[in-house]
Amino acid sequence: MTGKSVDDSYAGGLAATWRMLPTPLRALLIARMVNRVGGFSMAFLAVLLTESLHASVRTAGVVVAAFGLATIPSRLLGGWLLDRIGARPTILLGLIGCAAAQTVLVAAGTVPVAAVAAVGLGLAYELIEPATQAMVADVSDDRTRPAVFGLLFVSMTLAAVLAGGMAALVAGWDLRVLFAIDAITCVACAVVVRAFLPSGHRRPADVAVRLAPWRDRRLMIVSLTGTVFTTVYMTAIFGQPLTIASRQVGLWVIGAGTVVGAVAAVLAQPLLRRPKLNADNGVRALVLGYLLLAGALILVGFAQQPMLFLSAAAVSAVADVLLMGHLYATVSALAPPGGSGRYLAVFGLSWGVATTVAPLVIGATLSWHDGRVLWLGAAVVSLALAGVQFRVTRVVRGSRHTTGSSVVAADA
Template sequence: MPLATLRRATRETVSGLPREFWWLWTSTLVNRLGAFVATFMALYLTLDRGYSASYAGLVASLHGLGGVVSSIGAGVMTDRLGRRPTLLVAQSATAASVALLGFMHHPVAIAAVAFLVGMASNASRPAVQAMMADIVRPEDRIRAFSLNYWAINLGFAVSSMGAGFIAEYSYLAGFLIEAGMTAVCAVVVFLKLPESRPGTEKATATTDDVRLGTVLRDGRFMSVVGLSFLVAVIFQQGSIGLPVAMGEAGFTPADYGLAIALNGVLIVALQIPVTRFIQDRDPQRLLVVSSLLAGYGFGLTAFAGSVGLFALTVCVWTLGEMINAPTQTGLVVRLSPAHGRGRYQGMYTLSWSVAALVAPLMSGFVIDRFGAEWLWGLCAVVGTVAAVGYAALMRHLSAATAAETAVTEKSEESEKFEKSAATEVSPA
């Protein structure tokens, strides 16, 4: 792609978004630049503290369980207290708990604080997504979510490289740096982001009508949550099943690092042009294609016998990830009522948190009992099921939307006719 064309594409992708979005985007980027705990927790516990691999796995599970617990609570807070207060509480609590974790030595204390870190760090997600939906126009949301996803991966890629050098010097320094960066995010939110909850006075009354039971009874939305869970279980295998399978096949950690590094590199390099390609495309087709790319990308891993072939499979499912993330997030916003976005986003976040708990158990069981080839075959099956589910859901959703539009147009025409008739019979 010529440089001038690339510049024009980038300018068109980032233009037209409100200033508040860019402050939120900056907060996301700074947060991910400081990521340390999730990346190096296992190494910290086994190499620095001398604990067993099973204990490290327990702590990782408790960290994930904290995210599951906070998903729903943070969604309710986002609707009741507002987006901005929830972000401030979540990021302040994350900064404090991460700093505290660096000073813990007793195994029970480490596990308990890791649970708190998981709760606090995951609590900001529903608020971020709801605020983004509030401040960005509907036609720009896919672009905005894609840019936010790009910031997450750019920050993670940079932090992963930097954290490796920091860990060689001091793991405690890594914890304190992450705590400091998260505190900076809280300051950005406090100084630059106004509350975005629509119609604060009206929202208080309307929000009472949108309860967790309302979300659970919303069949269309819960179908999206279920399909999101299936896709999330597949993508989790990049950091769970793939390193185990490559290790059993005789490849080194460096080989795995080389292959998986392509995931972050491709997202950072291609997310913006991919966004331009998908922003006006049919979401049904995008979700179906992304599910198949994810499922069969991991499915092809069964035939990989070299680092190059493993890297090729990473390229396939990474493309599915780049298409799925912004499209699915846009669908979630589309199905969420404005005054209940926090609860809806919390339930959507829950699907990924539960997947983070289920995926390690599933991959370990399948690899131990049947072999890695069965895991990759299962990924292909799950991807196919998700693709069929999205196709059916979006078909019904399109039909329902068309019916709702027709009813709205008919109502508007009737209202215009009544006004016209009233004008004709009114005295001069």
């Protein structure tokens, strides 16, 4: 960047923050937006298995859980590769792997073949995340980081506007088309990354030390609450399409809900710049986010008409803005210099756990009382997260960027 920083543009709004980002990061965000246009297919994986391959809901849950389990080593491998070969090769490997697995899903004629493809997709799916998030963390500070991470997530939601419209259009056709589109956008994203990101190199971390984020108690506490949140989140992602299908509301509502949620997320971005809401490590923003999420889950639990599902999508999107921006900003702030990629990779394991657990919970409970047990139970968990957040924030409010033996250890 030249002369100005993200901190200088903080008060200037979303567009000003975008202009201040370095060119490689802007190119990466654009590439991720291209990829996100086709990325809506994962919400339909369980539906593809049940509707196109005639799997039971329980079997579909096991396959989706296997996908989630595979994302756990994928996230760790992404952080490891980032430190050793750099961002561009790591991201390219993940994108090409995703495209290959999606292609196999398109061609799959049986549940076992689809299951193998889903596991392969999981192994590639999270490789790109540590590199992307570390680049975001490196260009921001404690004050601006929630807004810059918000920019990352809003870029995804802007793409989701087009993705939702496409899903609404294509969902009435063969669901395999969704996965073919996803594979194509992965390749398109790879082309942009290859053209604009610098060639691979090690992360600029102190080579004399080896980060040991597992020893950071604060990170473990944030990761624990983050895992509970992401499990609730993935329950909504995977469970809502099945709920909509079982209540015969119309599959178009899934795509339309994506559009409504994306618009709501864009409109909610100024919340990340409200000083009072974001003070004290964003504790008020996090509590508000959990309360809004609980409200959205309750709406889904009782929804029988499209309007209630769409209202839940809007409320949930506002919650996502508050929760995603501040959770990732908190983890980045805990990391020592040069360690954001590894810390974010460890925190990101919560998504792998959630993607494994949530489908199993859905498969076991979705049929109970028309899904109300599932959705109201998830709402109770979200309310509990709101209740413990002040205590969690007090724990992580201590010294930042620890460089003692609890976080780093000498290389053997």
